[in-house]
Amino acid sequence: MKAVLAIPILLILTLGISLQEVKADLVPEEAYLLEGFGFAVTEDVIKNSQIDFLIDLDRQIGSTTKLVVEDGFVTLGDMEFTVADITGSVLRDGHFIRLSGTADDSLGNQVTLSAFGRLIEDSQEGSVYSFTGRLSEGIFSNKIILTTKITQITSDLPTITTPGEPTPTLEEQIKEKEILIRIFSGASDQGFDLTYIEARKAATEATFEQGDDPTRARYLYPNRLTITPGTTLTFQNDDTVSHSIVSAKRDTNARGIGHDFRMFADGRVATGEIPPGENRSVLITDKGFLFLVDLDYAWVRMDVVSFPEVSQSQIIRSVNDARQKGN
DSSP states (O other), rough: HHHHHHHHHHHHHHHHHHHOOOOOOTTOOOOOEEEEEEEOOOSSEEEEEEEEEEEEEEETTTTTEEEEEEEEEETTTTEEEEEEEHHHHEEEEGGGGEEEEEEEEESSSSEEEEEEEEEEEEEESSSEEEEEEEEEEEEEEEEEEEEEEEOOOOOOOOOOTTSSOOOOOHHHHHTEEEEEEEEOTGGGTTTTTOHHOOOOOOHHHTSTTTTTTTTTTTEEEEEEEEEEEEEEEEEOOOOOOOOOOEEEEEEEEEEEEEEEEEEEEEEEOOOOOTTTTTTTEEEOOOOOEEEEETTTEEEEEEEEEEOSSSSSHHHHHHHHHHHHHHH
């Protein structure tokens, strides 16, 4: 009998020790990027599923912090749904996260998300969570299993090494709010005009900063940025053909060549033609996610998160006030 009683006690002690050992560094009243990938499962099929959320944390009350998903998307197979109204809570000082709400696609179809995340591991770069839950569209319900990474949104910007030219320091780029983005030579034909050594060198130079996609890094760099509205992005074309970078939406209801989504410009950002050896600048004034791409060379693309340097609690209160007025 004593042995039987000892088992649950041992489990409780083990859970307590594990919770103490792993602690998420999620700071209240700050903004975070949650991104992950996994699967949506039914009795008949298994589909890929991805989430990218821009999250605001409110003030912490006890061991719980409320959160609001400001922007982002969730995918279910080939379908992409933009966040409409998703909220949640950070529980037990970051050991658990609960999310629930709705997201819509371009045709007005809606999915309901309900997910619970458990902290797996923490590092200086961010925290890894395992999420399980449900993603439902009408009467169809999918069980989701996702592995995600949560990183704090800061104004840290990668420096760029250009042979033969002095590179502005990180502090200078932040102060001037102008970021140089290089479109690499060979980007138009996916680098096939580069020798193996040149391609490896370009990829190595481009991916030394954390968070960059090594596949896209050989086409332009940086391919991922966190900025504040009012920042200028300057695209330097080192390729042998002209490029044109625009902000775009992915049409998840139609497929393009191969397995990529068709994309269409949304009119928010457009550099115009950038001839070889020249550069063009665009001013980013919007807040939220920006997907930038050359529609003629769809693999030349990047992600930008634009977020103002204001108190996150002010943003959350303004969002809640708007919702209350809407009701």
